[in-house]
Amino acid sequence: MINLSRIHFPVTTLGPGRRIGIWFQGCSIRCPGCISMDTWVHGRGTTKVGAVVEAVSPWLSAADGITISGGEPFDQREALFDLLAGLRARTKADILVFTGYPWATIRDALATSPSLIDAIVSGPFDIDETQTLALRGSDNQELHLMTPLGRARFEGLNRRIDEKDRTFDVMFDENGDVWLAGIPARGDFRRLRAILEGGGSTLRISEDTRFPSL
Known part of the structure; x- marks a missing residue:
């Protein structure tokens, strides 16, 4: 079994x-x-x-890659690797995984199935770190290229962040909730909230807002 938040296609920002x-x-x-x-x-x-694999299968032929995030995928390690194996059996698309665990914590687990993940971003988000690198929320996070496909697809993202990285995918669920996929700059969500509330909208965000420095 797996605990899942949501799935979506297409995502162009991760x-x-x-x-x-x-x-x-x-x-x-x-x-x-x-x-x-x-x-x-x-x-x-x-x-x-298996239900997750079946749910995403209609999209596989049109997908360039798969991004797995969370939540924390490695908190459900057995389910994660079962999902990765199921996806690998159906597609040649690249697979990227985001984890908040440090590389040293997950490295041994990955060694047992080295071909299931093409690239992985590891390390916890740190609000006290700078944010200057593509595909990372804070500069302590590391991009690991695990396979030849991963190197071909993600080597170009071992660079400094630029303006084209400051985009979001917008998703709507059956309840009318709006989800944004992407890696925002510090304070982007709060600026968006101020803009929308200034226009008379009511907005509740999922960001941890306990830290004024954001």
């Missing part, structure tokens, strides 16, 4: 090309300033791994 986004539900790391507090709680969205 890796190269048009990607399938899969967000795990539940996170034990809970980085201060996280933009996705809604994915912290464990025990929501429980389903079978």
